[in-house]
Amino acid sequence: MKLITAIIREVQLDKVRQALIEAEIKRITVSRVSGHGQQRIEELHRGQIIIPDLIPKIKIEIAVNDAFVDITVNTILKAAKTNGSGGTVGDGKIFIVPLEECIRIRTGERGSSAI
């Protein structure tokens, strides 16, 4: 089991979510986060350009069985990339970590079947 965490652009969320649903990955957690990487954005305030220190992003967390890691990652890669297939600074990152245990609260099931 793996925990896949993807940090993506806010505006790509709908597209990524739809792609995941089409790939039969339907159990996800989404949160609003802020952070900074290489990307810079500009906003306007009374005629002045301001560069926010922290840029809003979306974090998607998906716990999957090993067999689904590749399809999940590929789906996100494809849907979260902007500018055709060129990609732009700020498209985000995907992290994958091993998942020690997974427990369904309702039944107490553990492991792969609980995912």
Add this chain to the structure above:
Amino acid sequence: MKWKRNLVLLILLTCGVTGLNAAEGTPVDTGATAWMLTSTALVLLMIPGLAMFYGGLVRSKNVLGTIMHSYVAMGIISVLWIIVGYSMCFGGNILGGWFGWNPDYFFLKGIDTNILDAGVPEYVFSMFQGKFAIITPALIAGAFAERVSFKAYCFFIAIWGLLVYNPLCHWVWASDGFLFNLGAKGAIDFAGGTVVHISAGVSGLVAAIFLGSRRGYPYQVIRPNNLVITMLGAGLLWVGWFGFNAGSSISSGLSTAQALTATQVAAAAGALTWVIIESFHQGKATALGFASGILAGLVAVTPAAGVVQPYGALILGIISSLGCYMVIQAKNRIGYDDSLDAFGIHGVGGIIGALFLTFFIRPSWMAEAAAAAGGKWTVWNQLGVQALAVGVAVVFAAVMTFIILYLLNKVMKFRANEDDEMAGLDRTYHGERGYGMLNPS
């Protein structure tokens, strides 16, 4: 409106004076002027109200863009109004009565010291009417929310105001407008059922179909970002509507009181009806439903406020909510994307109000109409007049809006491109975010 014109008519008959404006010696009626100043401010308050009502219903990435659709109308239409708008609406017939013109009204330069026969300075009347011209195109924006280019929208409302609102306003409210003089005592549109709500609603429907649905509609759930500001906006609209309807008497007296009462009753009846329908249909009484019912009731009573008694206003509110609710249900089945139901509420409510008011006209009005017609004037005669006025407004607004959109779209893309629409209007066209506080930044 009608009261002022009747007064003019009376003076014309008795003194043989010609022209709309009294001599400069007319004293100011301070009571009427004070109420008209208040009404003018109240109608302006409806525009921030509308901005909040619409702003809360869209997704958070479009909240500022949607609010700006209302606010920018305050800028564009106000400027156009003092330059040519007032003249086109309330000047004398030109070009066969398509619209009006009066060189004195150009830049309002000739009305500096005018006092209307109602005892109200003409500046006040002009500014009061200007607010109606502002809110009408702002209403349309609800039909194509979340997907239009800001620049194209600005050009659209400017052109629409000049070519759709001004002629309609002239026909219905100017003393020589052809709908004003239809039948025995004219088509009844006390405060803008045809001019404001039907024209905006129908134009919105045409624009929504012309532009196509928002991306993701209807299979993706598009939820309101903040129903709290929507409710606040609905409240401000209700308050502002007292200026809209009761102010349309252009006086401060009996007819003002009649309009004010009808307005309150219809709004309340509409809101209650909506939540009752919802409770039976869906099992819950929603806040948005209550707000929608308020609007349905207010829209329906707008043309009627001057002629119906409280029981009539009550029934109009009920019928309007029923009708609007059914049309919105049908919209969800048919699938056109009138995003914030500009047609579903303003178009449908306006048509229901303009037609059904006929059955609740107070007897004194019918008696006057009968006298004017030379003996006999029935409900069915008046219904014919109302239907014709509605038909004219529907056809004119639909055809003109289509032509404007078609031509404008050749010059500049009216619809936002995919990336801009996905990123949201706020970032794309305004470089801002509505809710900075949702994220630490």
